[in-house]
Amino acid sequence: MxxxxxxxxxxxxxxxxxxxxxxxxxxxxxxxxRMAPGAAEFTQMPVTGIAYGTDARQxxxxxxxxxxxxxxxxxxxxxxxxxxxxxxxxxxxxxGRAFASRGFVTVVADYRKxxxxxxxxxxxxxxTAIAWVHNNIAKHNGDSNRIFLMGHSAGAHIxxxxxxxxxxxxADNLKPDIIRGVIGLAGPYDFLPLTTESSKIALGQWPDLTxxxxxxxxxxxxxxxxxxxxDKDTVVKPRNSKALADKIDALGGEQKTKIYPGVDHAxxxxxIARPFRxxxxxxxxxxxxxxxx
Numbered sequence: 352m353x354x355x356x357x358x359x360x361x362x363x364x365x366x367x368x369x370x371x372x373x374x375x376x377x378x379x380x381x382x383x384x385r386m387a388p389g390a391a392e393f394t395q396m397p398v399t400g401i402a403y404g405t406d407a408r409q410x411x412x413x414x415x416x417x418x419x420x421x422x423x424x425x426x427x428x429x430x431x432x433x434x435x436x437x438x439x440x441x442x443x444x445x446x447g448r449a450f451a452s453r454g455f456v457t458v459v460a461d462y463r464k465x466x467x468x469x470x471x472x473x474x475x476x477x478x479t480a481i482a483w484v485h486n487n488i489a490k491h492n493g494d495s496n497r498i499f500l501m502g503h504s505a506g507a508h509i510x511x512x513x514x515x516x517x518x519x520x521x522a523d524n525l526k527p528d529i530i531r532g533v534i535g536l537a538g539p540y541d542f543l544p545l546t547t548e549s550s551k552i553a554l555g556q557w558p559d560l561t562x563x564x565x566x567x568x569x570x571x572x573x574x575x576x577x578x579x580x581x582d583k584d585t586v587v588k589p590r591n592s593k594a595l596a597d598k599i600d601a602l603g604g605e606q607k608t609k610i611y612p613g614v615d616h617a618x619x620x621x622x623i624a625r626p627f628r629x630x631x632x633x634x635x636x637x638x639x640x641x642x643x644x
Contacts, residue, residue, distance in 0.1 A: 377442030403482075413457070425494055425531075436553065478523050502538060504536070504539070531574060534641075539587045581611045
């Protein structure tokens with residue numbers, strides 16, 4: 352009997368290991384966040400799989416802070432990275448929990464990907480998700496007048512495009528001033544010529560490639576920007592954040608840029624998960640920015 356019990360335990364360990372390694376990197380990160388020592392920051396179940404469009408990718412999850420608030424709470428809408436090709440909202444629960452536990456209604460939104468769609472479809476999805484949140488978030492105790500956008504990598508690109516180029520929100524009958532601020536984590540904002548296969552597939556068919564670049568739409572009356580990046584990022588080099596920051600400054604707009612030492616492209620999103628927060632004070636910087644605006 353003992354040998355059968357040991358064999359069953361071995362199978363369970365191997366099986367759980369295979370399960371873990373079969374997951375995407377964000378899903379592994381979410382698992383690590385859940386299993387981290389200490390009390391959980393946030394235990395309330397999110398509302399998941401809300402459709403903001405008809406496509407299977409056009410869905411979002413909402414993490415609402417626990418407890419009763421005397422007034423509606425600020426809202427953070429997060430768009431994940433993945434080179435406009437990969438990724439999904441599943442796995443970013445660690446981010447939803449982190450910011451909901453700090454008092455923000457946090458929305459994690461998915462969007463359509465290349466090669467099934469090309470630019471500007473994913474930017475259109477971004478604007479449509481923002482419009483859904485603006486029109487419906489009061490039902491989840493969110494303040495539709497205090498919406499902040501946040502994205503990592505390609506997610507930062509599409510969030511910045513939606514915030515800076517007014518045509519995308521206008522298509523959903525919204526004005527750009529509904530956005531109170533934009534937080535970009537290692538975002539590509541000025542990356543011509545296109546050098547990666549994923550960017551060429553996602554953006555390369557557009558007739559005027561300057562129209563795919565957030566820096567093209569920098570303006571003095573843009574919402575305040577928080578541009579966070581790492582000096583070890585070789586995937587989306589820090590010059591992207593520097594270039595956008597310089598142009599916003601030259602136009603008289605408001606931005607704050609922070610370059611974390613020793614941080615690479617993955618580290619900056621990992622730093623939001625509980626086991627890896629010593630990598631960079633991303634949460635503190637984002638919370639301070641939102642509270643200041």
